[in-house]
Amino acid sequence: MRIGLAANRLHHASEDAALFRWLRACESGIRELQLELHAVGRTHDAIAAAGMLGGHRGLRRYPYGRDGGLMKLVAEVVGLDDGDGNRNRTLDGAIYLIDPVDPSSTFPEAVALKRQCVIHGKPFVSTVASACAWIEQERVLAGFAPDPGADRHFDYSSQTLALIAHDAMKPTMLEFAATHFDQLSCFAQRIGTGTTGERLNELAWSRGWPAGSPWVHRYQSGPLGGDAQIADRVLERRCQRVVFFEDPHVARQHEADIQLLERAVTTVTDDAVCATSPAMATRWMQAVTKRRALRAL
Structure with missing residues (x-):
């Protein structure tokens, strides 16, 4: 599996920066999965300087961001061929540890990286918690035994889940919730716009959820500030996971509110996990089911 990797300057500026916290927690999983990490220049150099992933053949260096490194990741998420029709320059997703107050996080290539991952149904991972949970998810789906150190990312009995979907994606969200209703019901609380x-x-009541008892605690609609209300819960660490089915093809009047929620998630990078596409959320659910079965043995 080939994954693009980038981290804003704050996230590799010190020994305990986010990039290194993730690598310390997941280095063994990266090696088990034989994961190829195609890292933008400064991110690659920081990993090498820290002496991490030593001897891992899958660590590849790309140009600095200012020289087009992040732009190349975007193109390879879409997929490139070698001139002979072989798509051998294709990434399977991207991990981009975002500092929400770093101006480069809003550059066109940064925005495009997420958008193309969503369009092509590939993982886009933007927080330490998401990156740790994703590595464990892929380990379990690859047949490795669950890592007890990742249990906190899969203990939903005390967590709150936000379920959000843009208009064109609402039917997909309903289908996702219907398919995985029992697993999603394990969360302590569900919230939504x-x-x-x-x-x-309405779906939950049709499935036998107690009538009159909301399965989802509703906030305002997105255009009226619901995204901002949920962002506040994320910042207060009272919402640990967000499933946000975005429609990447439509400009929205409340785009700033959507970006605010995304920035809130990356602000609490060690505590918030976010899935931005149906493909990413479905794979998460598959891992949840398999991991619980393995832990029960």
Whole structure:
């Protein structure tokens, strides 16, 4: 598996920076998966200077961001061929540890990296918690035994889950919730924005959830500030996981509110996990089911 890797300057500026916290927690999993990490120049150099991933053949260096390194990751998420029709320059997703106050996190190539991952159904991972959970997810799906050190990312009995979908993605969200209703019901609480929450509650009641008891606690609709309300819960660490089915093809009047929620998630990078596409969320659910079965043995 080939994954693009980048981290804003703050996240590799000190010994305990986010990039290194992730690598210390997941280096063994990276090696087990034989993961290829195609790292933008400064991120690669920071890993090498720290003496991490020593001898790992899958660590590849790309140009500095200012020289087009992040742009190359975007193109390879889409997929490139070698001139002979062989798509051998294709990434399977991207890990981009974002510092929300770093101006480069809003550069076109940074925004495009996420957008193309969503469009092509590939993982886009932007926090330490998401990166740790993703490595464990892929380990379990590859047949490795669950890592007890990752249990906190899969203990949903005390966590809150946000379920959000743009208009064109609401049917997909309902299908996702119906398919994985039992697993999603294991969360201590589910929250959502107005219309999505209303439809999810109707689904839950049709599935036997106690009538009159909301399966999803509803906030305002997105255009009226629901995204901002949920962002506040994320910042207060009262919402640990966000499933946000975005429609990358439509400009929205409340785009700033959507970006605010995304920035909140990356602000609490060690505590918030976010899935941005149906493909990413479905693979997470597959891992949850398999991991629970393995832990029960």
